[in-house]
Amino acid sequence: MFRISKDFAFSASHRLDHLPSDHQCARLHGHNYTVRLELAAPPDELTPAGFVRDYGELSDFKKWLDSELDHRHLNDVVPGRNPSAENLAMWIYEIWSERLPELSAVKLSETAKTWAEYRP
Numbered sequence: 285m286f287r288i289s290k291d292f293a294f295s296a297s298h299r300l301d302h303l304p305s306d307h308q309c310a311r312l313h314g315h316n317y318t319v320r321l322e323l324a325a326p327p328d329e330l331t332p333a334g335f336v337r338d339y340g341e342l343s344d345f346k347k348w349l350d351s352e353l354d355h356r357h358l359n360d361v362v363p364g365r366n367p368s369a370e371n372l373a374m375w376i377y378e379i380w381s382e383r384l385p386e387l388s389a390v391k392l393s394e395t396a397k398t399w400a401e402y403r404p
């Protein structure tokens with residue numbers, strides 16, 4: 285199996301519910317997020333060029349990120365879910381797995397030290 289990935293960046297604010305009121309993440313704050321899309325394909329399904337998928341074909345994801353999430357308040361954007369890194373990764377997977385059948389995982393980073401991954 286081959287696995288490829290590409291990173292994308294956006295900035296957004298959020299506030300997390302269901303936390304103690306004195307938890308820092310219960311307060312309005314923001315992150316410079318990184319989203320990593322991972323795509324997978326077996327060797328016999330590579331394109332004639334030897335790609336799982338051309339990285340350039342992920343440009344629509346970048347456009348969607350810029351229009352839907354960048355410089356937004358995530359509590360207003362992500363329907364019915366607390367915008368934790370885990371929930372955001374799953375939500376992005378659910379939307380994009382229909383358009384990218386090779387999508388195998390979505391990873392999301394809020395800070396330089398943290399990553400959450402959704403891999404069904």
Ligand SMILES: Nc1nc2c(c(=O)[nH]1)N=C([C@H](O)[C@H](O)COP(=O)(O)OP(=O)(O)OP(=O)(O)O)CN2
Pocket residue numbers: 300309367368369370394395397398400
């Ligand atoms: N499992 C999760 N834990 C936390 C999430 C999350 O989405 N999933 N989110 C947050 C906050 O939104 C924010 O990311 C703060 O994270 P944290 O690493 O605790 O904050 P700091 O950068 O201030 O951590 P330092 O250890 O001080 O560097 C919290 N937890």
Ligand SMILES: [Zn+2]
Pocket residue numbers: 298309313314315394
């Ligand atoms: Zn946060």
